[in-house]
Amino acid sequence: MNDFNNRSAHPVLVDRADMAVDTGLRSFMLGVYNKVALGLVVSGAMAWLTGMFPPVRDLMFMVSADGRMAGMTPLGWIVSFAPLAIILFSSFAKGGQTPRGAGIAYWSIVVLMGASLGVLTLVYTGQALAQTFLITAAAFACLSLFGYATKRDLSGMGSFLIIGLVGLVLASLVNIFLKLPMMSFVISILGVFIFAGLIAWDTQRLKLMYYDLGGDEASTAVATNYGALSLYLNFINLFQFLLSLLGDRR
Numbered sequence: 001m002n003d004f005n006n007r008s009a010h011p012v013l014v015d016r017a018d019m020a021v022d023t024g025l026r027s028f029m030l031g032v033y034n035k036v037a038l039g040l041v042v043s044g045a046m047a048w049l050t051g052m053f054p055p056v057r058d059l060m061f062m063v064s065a066d067g068r069m070a071g072m073t074p075l076g077w078i079v080s081f082a083p084l085a086i087i088l089f090s091s092f093a094k095g096g097q098t099p100r101g102a103g104i105a106y107w108s109i110v111v112l113m114g115a116s117l118g119v120l121t122l123v124y125t126g127q128a129l130a131q132t133f134l135i136t137a138a139a140f141a142c143l144s145l146f147g148y149a150t151k152r153d154l155s156g157m158g159s160f161l162i163i164g165l166v167g168l169v170l171a172s173l174v175n176i177f178l179k180l181p182m183m184s185f186v187i188s189i190l191g192v193f194i195f196a197g198l199i200a201w202d203t204q205r206l207k208l209m210y211y212d213l214g215g216d217e218a219s220t221a222v223a224t225n226y227g228a229l230s231l232y233l234n235f236i237n238l239f240q241f242l243l244s245l246l247g248d249r250r
Helices: 011-017 023-052 054-060 074-096 099-116 118-123 126-149 155-178 181-213 217-246
Strands: 061-063 069-072
Touching (some): 023 054, 023 217, 054 074, 054 118, 155 181
Antiparallel strands (some): 061 069
């Protein structure tokens, strides 16, 4: 813990953090944030299409007579798990990935995630979705700014967050069968803290990755796509956990 708080223990990190005004770094991070922002717009449009447009909605979800969520169709389940399959495949192929391939992976995940998020429009009110999105956006901006500006090494925190994420996933899978309200509440609380921390950690990780790439254009383009993917997924997960805590259901 003392090493975590001691900036002098990480001279490389401090030296690099002092270069925050570097034009190339700002351009790299701006490219990442632009992709995240556009990805959220695309996902929002897809969520509206699959949740509010009946011909498409009925292909994905089973809806009761009063318009509430009643289940998912086989296509809905496929679309929901497809992003995970793409992420796993991309992680194995990442070493030889091209900018074009990384871009295809990112936008495919964005579209599929957005389509699966249509279920939220059937479960929560429009006001709850809008309010929670604004809260998530404000939190994301503050947390990412912290990760960018801090001179502390967050790598130790990142290791704990990854372990916590694995535990969160396992607990969520167990609760699919148990369906315990209190367990769901605890999972949501932990999810908020874990993904809030991951936003700051991933931002710092991307900042340092830029310097490690040494100006290689192809590698930087690939890193922009996968960096955007990391922050996009953090945003979406933080949004969903906050929504489960704060959102009004239909």
